Amino acid sequence: MKILVVEDEKGLAESITDYLSREGFVCEVANTFWQADEKISLYQYDCTIVDLTLPDGNGFDIIQTLKKIAAATGIIIISARNTLEDKLKGLEIGSDDYMTKPFHLSELNARVKSLIRRRNFGGNNDMTWKDIRVNLPARKVFIKDNETTLSKKEYDLLLYFLSNIDVALTKESIAEHLWGDNMDSADSLDMVYSHIKNLRRKIVEKGGKDYIQSIYGIGYKFTAP
Template sequence: MKILLVEDHPELAKSIAGYLAQEHYICEVAGTFDGAREKLALFTYDCVVLDIMLPDGNGLNLLKLLRKEGVESSVIIISAHNALDFKLAGLSEGADDYLTKPFPLPELHARIKAIMRRRSPHKNNLVTFQDISADLESMECRLNGKLLNLTRKETNLLLYFINNKGRMLTRQAIAAHLWGDYTDNLDSVDFVYQHVKNLRKKITDAGGKDYISTVYGFGYKLNAPD
């Protein structure tokens, strides 16, 4: 699951992002209104954790823009304002939840999980492609009912392919999805090749077909067989 944290306080942002990474989320951080809007225009996020008070704008205005532009990401507002008016304003603009600072990080985690369960369009939290199924709650992937022994990164990679089946995904896009902001300081994303190779091997070793095709010089594509 990919999360955008919009928080201008560096220490708090570091603390939240670090905790979510430990819980196996991909968490990117934006400290300004403009920075958050740029990331949301370039990438898709499952959930946005949004502070109201930003140095160059108001989080509620960003929320309005998201909903006006049809962005379907879940939104949890985090704010030091505990007044009922602020909560009602956030929820009426399309936020899914409102959490008052300070809060225990496990509570934020629980709220994220609860929201994603409610918003999941997949019956029983299952995503399927041909003979492959993935449970979004347990993060277990199966081939014809047999459990695949995938790492967390390989599971996220498989889900990314399934959610973008038929589309060519560049190595840069895959790296950004799996590693978030950490790819900004990398000179090369050649390591994506090894992760894709491992995923393909585990699927074929389990008796599955190699649905992932290489688009040489560009990236990869998940295709159903003709």
């Protein structure tokens, strides 16, 4: 899976590529508009992550070119601009997702994976890890082939974990993934805690292992014990 990261802030581009490389993606970076333009005309990517504000051009133009020459490529916009107009414009010209800076790498990772899944399998696939199997179209979860009933948020939480195996996730990134960033309060961290507790219980009840590991002060990690 090849991913192109178009981002002028070198440090951020490096963080994104490091993080995504760990997940098994092959990443390339373009720091300028012209680099990006050249790369998309030479190579094929499964997914492109585009920053809208580039020193020598506009990210929207890259997306438009990309749509013309490689319509199958998934496009995620990462931008500091958080106005509704920008978001709508981004979706209008064919991007698949819009993330406002600052974002969580884990969230970006989950969205890249979900985008590639949708592109490659039309959403018609199972996600399997150890003895957990998720049937995505039916939104059903099986532990050791026993179906377990999860609430909507628990299901979202599990998918988020499955997209970020072996990765330390902050409580904040989980809360934001589940409820968006318009509800930022101490209460949402409490809610994360109670959802984690329920999910852990439901997995263990059906014979699974306790995959959710707490990291003191930071958050949680989904990993084989």
